[in-house]
Amino acid sequence: MATIDRQATTLALAHALSAAERGLAVLPLSRTKLPALPSPHRAPRGAPDAAPDRPPCHGECGRPGHGVHDASTDPARIRELFAAAPWATGYGIACGRPPHHLIGIDLDTTAGTDSSAALRELALRHLFTIPPTVVVRTPSGGRHLWLSGPPGLAVPNSAGRLAPGIDVRGAGGYLVGPGSRTRHGVYTLAPGTAHLAPAPCPQALLRLLLPPPRPHRSVAPAAPGVPGQGLVQFVRSAHEGQRNTRLFWAACRAYENGMGPGLAEPLLDASRHTGLTEAEARATIASAARMTGHRP
Numbered sequence: 001m002a003t004i005d006r007q008a009t010t011l012a013l014a015h016a017l018s019a020a021e022r023g024l025a026v027l028p029l030s031r032t033k034l035p036a037l038p039s040p041h042r043a044p045r046g047a048p049d050a051a052p053d054r055p056p057c058h059g060e061c062g063r064p065g066h067g068v069h070d071a072s073t074d075p076a077r078i079r080e081l082f083a084a085a086p087w088a089t090g091y092g093i094a095c096g097r098p099p100h101h102l103i104g105i106d107l108d109t110t111a112g113t114d115s116s117a118a119l120r121e122l123a124l125r126h127l128f129t130i131p132p133t134v135v136v137r138t139p140s141g142g143r144h145l146w147l148s149g150p151p152g153l154a155v156p157n158s159a160g161r162l163a164p165g166i167d168v169r170g171a172g173g174y175l176v177g178p179g180s181r182t183r184h185g186v187y188t189l190a191p192g193t194a195h196l197a198p199a200p201c202p203q204a205l206l207r208l209l210l211p212p213p214r215p216h217r218s219v220a221p222a223a224p225g226v227p228g229q230g231l232v233q234f235v236r237s238a239h240e241g242q243r244n245t246r247l248f249w250a251a252c253r254a255y256e257n258g259m260g261p262g263l264a265e266p267l268l269d270a271s272r273h274t275g276l277t278e279a280e281a282r283a284t285i286a287s288a289a290r291m292t293g294h295r296p
């Protein structure tokens, strides 16, 4: 087990309690940014897995150690969790929970990607602006933008789906809270954002974060066995108002799966069918190519 740094734990608890006061559910994290408390259901080393047919427990057993399911806004519960994890040096903030329904946009700076530029390009293409909101700086120079989502919509977690270097933390995910100490350093609030509340996520960005709507079944079924035909069909059956978003989404999936160049013409054709101009469609496909790290 890691060495115990009482001062770091006390600080992390203080930051966690103040986050909880703002309505954010928190849980203790270890130096590795992982939940500090181990699962109470893990079988002892060498023993066969206990009751593999039992449905997974999300904390119903009453014991701590269920990852993000441990997160709480109750100060007494938070103190209990930290007392059980004296090696904790940070805290996680559960996303997707009321009242904020937090969505974290994680802009990574490692691996040579300029995720801030990628976000700016997404914003230009989809006509949204990131409102003034809470920003947390990571020890590696990255940034976490905090946004609030509407109730009733579960934004899924994703890594690099929006654009290279941009991860999304939504329902079931958590963000490392400001004031947390990890192996690589301390997470801090960006100057001038501490007094802000998480701003509502712009609608156009929210559409990109949500899984695409299922194509209508009334349209002709995709030809079986033709790779990418489903994507083309998905674009072809788009209504006005979702044409560009669908085309962008489909083109990203095409490039990610190595079908970009081959599908560009069929996707253009499908977009023309929906009434999108050729110039618009070409620009969207080119943007999807760049976004996924390809040459348009």
Ligand SMILES: [Zn+2]
Pocket (backbone or CB within 6 Å): 040, 041, 057, 058, 059, 060, 061, 062, 063, 066
């Ligand atoms: Zn349990």
